[in-house]
Amino acid sequence: xKRTIIDPNTLELNDNVVAIRRVSKTVKGGRTPRFSAxxxxxxxxxxxxxxxxxxxxxxxxxxKGREAAAKNLVTVAIDDNKxxxxxxxxxxxxxxxxxxRAPEGTGIxxxxxxxxxxxxxxxxxxxxxxxxxxxxxxVVFAVLDGLTKIKNPEDYARLRGKSVDEILG
Numbered sequence: 050x051k052r053t054i055i056d057p058n059t060l061e062l063n064d065n066v067v068a069i070r071r072v073s074k075t076v077k078g079g080r081t082p083r084f085s086a087x088x089x090x091x092x093x094x095x096x097x098x099x100x101x102x103x104x105x106x107x108x109x110x111x112x113k114g115r116e117a118a119a120k121n122l123v124t125v126a127i128d129d130n131k132x133x134x135x136x137x138x139x140x141x142x143x144x145x146x147x148x149x150r151a152p153e154g155t156g157i158x159x160x161x162x163x164x165x166x167x168x169x170x171x172x173x174x175x176x177x178x179x180x181x182x183x184x185x186x187x188v189v190f191a192v193l194d195g196l197t198k199i200k201n202p203e204d205y206a207r208l209r210g211k212s213v214d215e216i217l218g
Contacts, residue, residue, distance in 0.1 A: 060122075064090045064115050065165045067099075068185040069107060081105075087162075087186055088114030090122070091169025097196070098122040099166060099189050125196045126204070131173035134202060139195025144187035145180040148195050162188045170196060 068087040073080040084107045091097035100117025104110040128134045130153040137148045146163060151174040157167050159177040162185040167175055179188055206216045 060092045060096055062090045062092055062096075062119060063169060064088055064118070065169060066111055066114075067162050067165050067189055069110070072103070084110040086110040086114040087189060088118050089166045089169055089189060090115060090118040091166070091171070093169060093171040095125045095127050095171050096122050097125060097166055097170040097193065099193050101186065123193065123197045125170045125172070126199050126201045127171060128201070131171070132175055133172065133196070133199050135199065137195050137199050139191045139198070141191035141194050142184070142187040143182040144184060144191045146188060146191045146195060147178040147180060148192070148199070149176040149178075151176050160188070161185075163192045165189070166192050166196075 066086060066088055070085045071082060072085050073082045083103055083105055085101060085103045087101055088111060089097065089099045098118040098121040100114045100121055102110045102113025102117055104113055126134050132150050133148060136150055139146045139148060153174060155174040155176065157164055157172065157175055159167055159175065160179050163177050163179060166189055202213050202216050206213045
């Protein structure tokens, strides 16, 4: 799949720390505690990314996660009522997330980790259901993967060499 490169310096990005985990590495002298931070960044207008950062202190882990998320920005297809153009089932690891299109006024019906990425993407009306593992990292990356695979009717029309009216019937 072709990914367009987005310059994070040109966007006004907001961030949200989804999870901070205390992890440890066993070495010869004992255990060394570290922190892993899952951070989501987005501009609220169709650009969103997620990243993991790990460091000895929490603020440094968050900073590294924010930088990793800004490097992995993707563009999301959003339709006229601030929802997604069609339903999609997204998978990442053992997590499966169902993304369902919703009419105006529905709001974001999603769990905490999925909600974070959908809000920063600029989606206002969507229904989601987390199936399988509820690991926060896997759910966030599953939603991100699903949002990148959703296409507008214009994209499908261009792929098939038809007009949008022919595609929508």
